[in-house]
Amino acid sequence: MKRKLKDKISICEVFYVNKEKINAVKKVMKPNETIISLAQTFKVLGDPTRTKIIFALSKEELCVCDIAALIGISQSATSHQLRVLRNMKLVKYRKEGKIAYYSLDDNHIRNLFDEGLRHVEE
Amino acid sequence: MKRKLKDKISICEVFYVNKEKINAVKKVMKPNETIISLAQTFKVLGDPTRTKIIFALSKEELCVCDIAALIGISQSATSHQLRVLRNMKLVKYRKEGKIAYYSLDDNHIRNLFDEGLRHVEE
DNA sequence: TTATTATATGAATATATGTTCAAATATGAT
DNA sequence: ATCATATTTGAACATATATTCATATAATAA
Incomplete structure (x- = not known):
């Protein structure tokens, strides 16, 4: 063993934990609320x-029934x-009579979405 | 009613579906497999x-026990x-004796992640 | 060989989540 | 007022999923 024992500590009952590396990452780790929001x-x-709804709304403002018909699921x-998307502030809507027209609330989402597509489509 | 009835059709037993808009979006809608992959x-x-694992690995190559200790969950x-991350090709690993060192498999992920952070952190 | 360590895996459990169904609002037309 | 339509909402159900526990590999040391 070349490394000094100081660099290794025992957590979770396993040895070979590299304390330096862990501390380095801990130092730049985002606060828990940030991680939670990001994950959400x-x-x-x-x-x-x-995903389909977001994609559709990234192209057109659409009412609930249009969205339902487009992606082939029930209106409910x-x-x-x-x-769910509203609660996360990803979409917004305006009402025109009985009809609710939905659209994207945030341009970051479009970027996120495009970056995801680039990853998937290679 | 000013619009012609032709533009409105009845699906899901609700009227006021705008056929043109739907077709326009349908034309550019990504194939189902793409949507599924993106959602996955x-x-x-x-x-x-x-999310924490990905963040940590975006900073450092780490072994399983380091990761466990860092984010405070069990090794199992x-x-x-x-x-899960391996199956999705988001991380890769190399083995050095008993130890498995994990790292990000794909730079798109880093971009995706950063874009997400930008959205969350404003 | 046996012992130790790092990681992986299968089963079980508890929780989260997406859809459906039924019913409730809300708005406009008659 | 009543009727029709667009959307919302709550409850129920079925499925998915994250963690834990116990055990199984894999690799090294003694």
């Missing part, structure tokens, strides 16, 4: 139905998912 | 534990999540 944002984009399911 | 990628990033849970 990704999670919301991580359902095919919502659409509304439920739109609420 | 986002979903994998959408769990706080995995870490290993399970690393498998």
Whole structure:
């Protein structure tokens, strides 16, 4: 063993934990709330139905029924998912009579989405 | 009613579906497999534990036990999540004796991650 | 060989989540 | 007022998923 024992500590009952590396990363680790928010944002984009909705809204402002017809799910399911997206501030809507027109609330989302597409489409 | 009835059709038993808009979006809609892959990628990033792992690995190559110690979860849970990330080709590893050193497999992920952070941190 | 260590894996459990169904609002037309 | 339509909402159900625990590999040391 070449390394000094000081560099290794025992947590989780396993040796060979490199303390320096861990501290280096800990120093730049984002605060927990940031991580939670980030994970939530990704999670919301991580359902095919919502992914389709976001994609559609990135092209056109659409009403609930248009979205439902477009992606082929019930109007109720659409509304439920739109609420999730609304709560995360990813979409907004304006009302015109009975009809609610939804659109993207944030341009970051478009970028995030495009970056994701680039990853998937290579 | 000013618009011609032709533009409105009845799907899901609701009127006021705008056929033109739907067709316009349908034309540019990504194929289902693309949507599924995209959603899967986002979903994998959408769990706080995995988010932390990805963040850590974006800074340092780390072994399983380092990761576990760093984010404060069990080695088993870490290993399970690393498998998820491995399956999605988001991380790779090299073995040095008993130790498995993990790192990011793909730079797109770093960009995706940074774009997400920008959205969250404003 | 046996012992130790780092990681992986399978089963079980508890929790989260997406859809459906039914019913409730909300708005406009008759 | 009543009727029709667009959307929302709550409850129920079924499925997915993250963690834990116990055990199994894999690699090295003694």
